[in-house]
Amino acid sequence: MNLxxxxxxxxxxxxxxxxxxxxxxxxxxxxxxxxxxxxxxxDHRVVLLDLPGSGDSDLSLYRAERYTSLEAYRDDLVxxxxxxxxxxxxxxxxxxxxxxGVLVANAAPQRVxxxxxxxxxxxxxxxxxxxxxxxxxxxxxxLGLMERNHLGWQDPLASLVAGAAPADVKRELEDSFCRTxxxxxxxxAAVTFRGDNRADLAxxxxxxxxxxxxxxxxxxxxxxxxxxDHTEGSRMTVIDTYGHCPHLSAPAQTISAIQEFxxxx
Numbered sequence: 001m002n003l004x005x006x007x008x009x010x011x012x013x014x015x016x017x018x019x020x021x022x023x024x025x026x027x028x029x030x031x032x033x034x035x036x037x038x039x040x041x042x043d044h045r046v047v048l049l050d051l052p053g054s055g056d057s058d059l060s061l062y063r064a065e066r067y068t069s070l071e072a073y074r075d076d077l078v079x080x081x082x083x084x085x086x087x088x089x090x091x092x093x094x095x096x097x098x099x100x101g102v103l104v105a106n107a108a109p110q111r112v113x114x115x116x117x118x119x120x121x122x123x124x125x126x127x128x129x130x131x132x133x134x135x136x137x138x139x140x141x142x143l144g145l146m147e148r149n150h151l152g153w154q155d156p157l158a159s160l161v162a163g164a165a166p167a168d169v170k171r172e173l174e175d176s177f178c179r180t181x182x183x184x185x186x187x188x189a190a191v192t193f194r195g196d197n198r199a200d201l202a203x204x205x206x207x208x209x210x211x212x213x214x215x216x217x218x219x220x221x222x223x224x225x226x227x228x229d230h231t232e233g234s235r236m237t238v239i240d241t242y243g244h245c246p247h248l249s250a251p252a253q254t255i256s257a258i259q260e261f262x263x264x265x
Contacts, residue, residue: 006058007049013041019086021047025095027177029055035251053184074103081111088113096192106203115208121219122198131222150182165243201230208234209261218244
């Protein structure tokens with residue numbers, strides 16, 4: 001099976017139209033884009049996928065010794081874009097996949113033409129004047145809970161991610177987390193929350209939109225502003241919603257912001 005099959009790639013919209021690739025965040029799958037992606041299918045080739053170990057991807061693709069950093073996910077997505085022969089891609093990445101998108105754009109500038117970073121954070125840990133939103137103790141406690149209690153971490157993490165968003169957002173996130181294999185979830189969480197991609201922002205050479213939720217306890221306003229301020233040619237749009245998933249809690253605003261950005265670039 002080729003890589004697109006193993007990543008459960010689905011495509012919609014006119015063949016040959018400008019491609020737009022949607023990549024989900026931690027513990028989720030491509031279904032999370034169902035309220036947003038169809039809005040672009042009239043004039044784009046919409047590409048959806050499940051990251052290794054997530055959603056309905058082929059779990060045999062996931063090897064713990066390989067996926068110890070975001071660079072492994074980057075390499076898979078560069079290979080996928082090569083396999084599908086997509087150029088001038090609009091890469092829409094949510095949460096950790098926003099930074100995967102940054103790495104993909106830096107590694108394959110011939111493939112990526114624009115970046116849309118939805119609720120991004122270049123580093124979740126606070127660090128000497130930098131506000132990421134979490135202390136080392138916060139992350140240790142979260143990862144420790146995931147290691148100790150395979151059936152007990154989903155509810156508190158879903159509550160954190162959803163914030164004050166509607167209750168159905170929290171339920172969907174919790175259900176999605178529960179479907180993720182515990183060992184994969186624990187490793188991906190460690191890679192996500194302990195990562196530091198601040199230095200990678202300086203290498204971004206494509207127009208970039210930072211989509212920031214106004215009230216996000218996972219990626220606070222300061223984290224989005226840092227990315228905007230350290231990524232040349234970027235702009236930030238604030239979505240008036242709660243939680244870390246504006247594509248679930250405020251899909252119409254998310255669609256509008258992306259469309260406006262694409263019209264400008």
